[in-house]
Amino acid sequence: MNDKTKYITRSLVSLKEAEVLKGRLFEFDSVAEMIKTRATESPEKVHVLYYDQVITYSETNERANRVANFLKEKGVKKGDVVSLMVLNSPEVYYTMFGAQKLGAIAGTINFMLKGPEIAYILDDCRPKVVFVSGEFMKDFAIGYGLAEHKPFVVEVSTGIDHDENIVQEKLANILTHYHSDEALVSQNLDDPFLLLYSSGTTGRPKGVILSNRAQMAACKTMVKMDLWRPGDIFMILLPMFHVNPICCYSFPLTYMGLTICIRKGFSPLEFWPSITRYGVTVLCAVPAMLTYVLNRIESSAVDQSEVKLKYIFGGASPLPAEVAETFKNVYGVRSIIDGYGLTECPFATNTFNIPEKKNSIGTAFPDYEVEIMDDNNNILPAGEKGEICIKGDGIMLGYQNRFQATSQTIKNGWLHTGDMGYMDEEGYFYIVGRKQELINRGGENIYPREIEVLLEGHPKVSQVAVFGVPDNFLGEIVAACIIPKESESMTADEVKRYLFERIAKYKVPEIITFMSEFPLNSTGKIAKTELKKILAERKV
Numbered sequence: 001m002n003d004k005t006k007y008i009t010r011s012l013v014s015l016k017e018a019e020v021l022k023g024r025l026f027e028f029d030s031v032a033e034m035i036k037t038r039a040t041e042s043p044e045k046v047h048v049l050y051y052d053q054v055i056t057y058s059e060t061n062e063r064a065n066r067v068a069n070f071l072k073e074k075g076v077k078k079g080d081v082v083s084l085m086v087l088n089s090p091e092v093y094y095t096m097f098g099a100q101k102l103g104a105i106a107g108t109i110n111f112m113l114k115g116p117e118i119a120y121i122l123d124d125c126r127p128k129v130v131f132v133s134g135e136f137m138k139d140f141a142i143g144y145g146l147a148e149h150k151p152f153v154v155e156v157s158t159g160i161d162h163d164e165n166i167v168q169e170k171l172a173n174i175l176t177h178y179h180s181d182e183a184l185v186s187q188n189l190d191d192p193f194l195l196l197y198s199s200g201t202t203g204r205p206k207g208v209i210l211s212n213r214a215q216m217a218a219c220k221t222m223v224k225m226d227l228w229r230p231g232d233i234f235m236i237l238l239p240m241f242h243v244n245p246i247c248c249y250s251f252p253l254t255y256m257g258l259t260i261c262i263r264k265g266f267s268p269l270e271f272w273p274s275i276t277r278y279g280v281t282v283l284c285a286v287p288a289m290l291t292y293v294l295n296r297i298e299s300s301a302v303d304q305s306e307v308k309l310k311y312i313f314g315g316a317s318p319l320p321a322e323v324a325e326t327f328k329n330v331y332g333v334r335s336i337i338d339g340y341g342l343t344e345c346p347f348a349t350n351t352f353n354i355p356e357k358k359n360s361i362g363t364a365f366p367d368y369e370v371e372i373m374d375d376n377n378n379i380l381p382a383g384e385k386g387e388i389c390i391k392g393d394g395i396m397l398g399y400q401n402r403f404q405a406t407s408q409t410i411k412n413g414w415l416h417t418g419d420m421g422y423m424d425e426e427g428y429f430y431i432v433g434r435k436q437e438l439i440n441r442g443g444e445n446i447y448p449r450e451i452e453v454l455l456e457g458h459p460k461v462s463q464v465a466v467f468g469v470p471d472n473f474l475g476e477i478v479a480a481c482i483i484p485k486e487s488e489s490m491t492a493d494e495v496k497r498y499l500f501e502r503i504a505k506y507k508v509p510e511i512i513t514f515m516s517e518f519p520l521n522s523t524g525k526i527a528k529t530e531l532k533k534i535l536a537e538r539k540v
Helices: 031-041 057-073 091-101 115-125 134-146 171-177 212-224 243-255 268-278 287-296 321-331 403-409 448-456 492-500 528-538
Strands: 046-050 053-056 081-085 105-108 129-133 152-156 192-197 207-211 233-236 259-262 282-284 311-313 335-337 339-342 345-350 369-373 386-391 414-423 429-434 439-441 444-446 461-471 475-484 511-514
Touching: 031 057, 031 091, 031 192, 031 212, 031 243, 046 057, 053 057, 057 091, 057 171, 081 091, 081 115, 091 105, 091 129, 091 171, 091 243, 115 134, 115 207, 129 134, 134 152, 152 171, 192 212, 192 243, 207 212, 212 243, 212 345, 233 243, 233 268, 243 259, 243 282, 243 339, 243 345, 268 287, 287 321, 287 461, 321 335, 339 414, 345 386, 345 414, 369 414, 403 414, 429 448, 439 461, 439 475, 444 448, 448 461, 448 475, 448 492, 461 528, 475 528, 492 511, 511 528
Parallel strands: 046 259, 081 105, 081 129, 105 192, 129 152, 233 259, 233 282, 282 311, 311 335, 475 511
Antiparallel strands: 046 053, 192 207, 339 345, 369 386, 386 414, 414 429, 439 444, 461 475
């Protein structure tokens, strides 16, 4: 591989040239300084649209200061953790920015967790204060009772009644009675500011600690894509405890001074009405969401003249080509942008404004290095499969309370992602599966993603998941779970014949099961662990 093709990074626009940053400061020592500055520069600019609420940058900053001054009274200081288990709402920003103004670390808690899981997180990160939405207070109270660590509990009222008696304050009172004097304390780029927990696919969730530097790098990366304009409105559909809506969009959109439309969650029936009502121009959605929209809503029911949607960012897994083409051809979406990132590094590659290559996750983002490495940390040449590794300002500081796991993941400045893939001669990257998902069938290594890509191209297949299951003779064999397209029927023999023509015989799944739906995790990814349990229960 020559130097010209080693890294194809496209710095499409500099920060000084970016239209969305004209007249604005763009260098900050912290994310908290960023929101303070944007509120000063554009106090009346709309920051958040939330159903009937219209919230300006000045109002977000003022309410964050009220939260910060409350937290300061409770003894919260730089380096402490303040957690939030809050439903998608502007209150996520008030509490998060409020903690970060003091140099505290804002930690999100997955609001789908149950008591024992919540207890684990409370004891792992030991927050001084936790903000909890009324919807989740029952499960939180169970976790609170099980946990050794007992933080101060603030209820974020949402009109949901409960009988728990652990609440010590309410956010509504804080926003009413605490003063809004600027609470920002001095910070630097290498200070930790955010704690996100991974989905725990390889065991208990690990707390990922991100720095101001990592987030500011992500903000700048988003600007350099040069697709944002001053009037853009972005819609959040994914749960806001996750890296995607927070690190990939909330902070970068705030950095650019744009407007964010928050929805409590995803609803196919509310999808187009929300887009047209608020004038949404950009959104991020996992493939399952977009597939549901196409299956549930007839295009004739949508007033195309009211649709301003320009770009859709994919997330969680690759978007089927047929779905992407429908959104572009029927609804006039200019581009579907796939990419690759993870909690430990929100940005790595993207497919924006480059010649499309089927199934590629694109090329490295500007200012990031991405390589394929073997088990000995050697960089592999184009075409060879290995682990995707990333270097750049955007990678995490490390895992909460897990020095060994951190040292195994970050080696010589390179983040080892656990994802397996390869790079072609032109610098485009492709994912073939998780390192832990690698199937060893009688000594032959099989990458699930290779089989999934082929089956996604079958005209009758809607969704597919491939994984290994235990076998007494071969160690593992290949299993495939398939959701056929509506009104289509398939047989296992039909699937096998299709694959026999395209891949080696040993890669063709021995077990093929048809289903009507897949279990999904909280971020919209197919929960393969649950699928394995389902097959085991069926004794397939």
